[in-house]
Amino acid sequence: MKPRITVFPHAESLARNAADSIANFCRQTARSQGRADLVLSGGSSPLAAYELLAAEPYAGIMPWSYLNVFWGDERAVPPDHPQSNFGAWLSHGGNKWPLPPKQVHPMPGHMGAEQGAALYEDILRRRYGPSAQPRFDLVLLGLGPDGHFASLFPHVRALQEDSGWVAPIDAPSRIEPHLPRISLTPAAINGAKRVLFLAAGAGKAETLARILGPGAKPDPALPASMLRPKGEYLWYLDEAAARLL
Ligand code: 6PG
Numbered sequence: 001m002k003p004r005i006t007v008f009p010h011a012e013s014l015a016r017n018a019a020d021s022i023a024n025f026c027r028q029t030a031r032s033q034g035r036a037d038l039v040l041s042g043g044s045s046p047l048a049a050y051e052l053l054a055a056e057p058y059a060g061i062m063p064w065s066y067l068n069v070f071w072g073d074e075r076a077v078p079p080d081h082p083q084s085n086f087g088a089w090l091s092h093g094g095n096k097w098p099l100p101p102k103q104v105h106p107m108p109g110h111m112g113a114e115q116g117a118a119l120y121e122d123i124l125r126r127r128y129g130p131s132a133q134p135r136f137d138l139v140l141l142g143l144g145p146d147g148h149f150a151s152l153f154p155h156v157r158a159l160q161e162d163s164g165w166v167a168p169i170d171a172p173s174r175i176e177p178h179l180p181r182i183s184l185t186p187a188a189i190n191g192a193k194r195v196l197f198l199a200a201g202a203g204k205a206e207t208l209a210r211i212l213g214p215g216a217k218p219d220p221a222l223p224a225s226m227l228r229p230k231g232e233y234l235w236y237l238d239e240a241a242a243r244l245l
Contacts, residue, residue, distance in 0.1 A: 003197075003212060005235045007242040011200040014238045015048035018198055021236070022138065023053060023061035025194060029137045030063035036137050039070045039184070041150070042085030043142035045198040047092040054093035064098050070124075072141060073150035073169075073183040074107035076116060083177045084109060113168035113180035120182060121166040133191030134165055141189075143199040144175060147207050147222035150189070151181035154221045161185040186227055195229040200238040208237065209244035 008014040026036040040046065052058050075083045079090075086094075086106040105123060108116040128134045141149045151169045152159050158167035165188035169181040189195060199208060210216060211225045212235065218226045227233075237245075 001229055001231065001233045003233045003235050005212060005237060005242070005245065007237050007239055007245075009239055011048070011238050014198065014200050014236050015052060018046070018049040018196070018236050019052035019058045021196065021234075022049065022140070023058040025138055026067060027061050027063050029193070030066035033137075035066050035068065036063055037068050037070065037135065039072050039136050039139040039189075039192070040085075040089055041072050041140040041142045041198070042074065042088065043144075045142040045200060046140050047088060049198070050089055051093035054096035059098075062097075067099060068103045068105065069097075069099065070105045070136070071107045072139060072189070073181055074109040074116070075177060076109050076111075076113045076180040076182065078110040079106060081109075083179060107166075107182045109182060113170075113182055116182045117166045117168040121164065124165050124188070132187075134188050136189070136192040138194045138196060139184075139189050139192040141195065141197045141224075143197055143204055143207065143211075143224055145203060145207060146175060147211060147224050148172075148175065149197070149224045149227065151183035152186070152223045154223060156223075158183060158185050159220055159223055159226055162187055189227065190229050192229060192231055194232040194234065195227070197224070197235045199235065199241045202240040202243065204237075204241040205243045208235075208241055212245055 029036040079086045107120050124134050153172045169183050171178045171180045
């Protein structure tokens with residue numbers, strides 16, 4: 001599906017609209033199917049939205065008792081490590097989300113990339129059964145300066161993975177932190193009902209123009225250009241990031 005791009009004046013309005021969109025989509029989904037499976041992104045872009053979702057008015061909209069939370073990627077570190085995506089979520093509002101532990105499914109970064117990826121694949125397979133893809137309702141993603149999303153860096157083998165759902169990723173040499181990762185694969189993400197990218201700041205403008213601009217085509221050097229969501233495909237940008245579109 002073609003990406004639908006929405007541009008907001010600045011990062012604060014982007015975060016507020018993202019929280020509004022996440023809360024209302026999860027509520028509608030829970031109402032219609034009795035559950036809402038949300039995949040969170042790492043990085044800094046979604047943190048302000050996580051904080052907003054922990055408080056009114058968004059906390060009152062979120063269907064907490066029907067919500068299960070997963071991660072799109074994780075560094076191969078324990079949850080109390082300063083570079084843990086799960087740890088970042090906890091310290092940016094996540095510890096105030098009223099969810100019981102059984103509804104929160106962090107990637108087991110403490111087990112290392114290989115074992116952690118295998119266990120998370122098993123967790124997802126047990127939840128979604130033998131279907132071809134996990135049935136995530138909403139997947140949040142951020143965009144790296146090199147066009148990566150989750151931990152799918154340029155040219156990694158997992159970009160071409162068409163059946164596995166979770167992959168171990170070697171430590172990237174050019175992207176901080178230089179840590180091995182666990183990442184969902186494009187196959188796991190493309191099956192979601194909705195994919196929502198959040199990207200703000202002038203530093204993303206060049207990469208966004210190559211991914212979303214006219215004539216853009218799939219390029220393994222630019223991982224986000226390889227994504228083909230089957231469901232709704234949304235980009236929330238601020239004006240600085242959208243400058244070249
Ligand atoms: C990670 C993230 C990564 C992030 C992008 C954008 O583990 O680092 O999942 O994919 O979303 O690098 O990062 P920012 O949001 O900090 O720009």
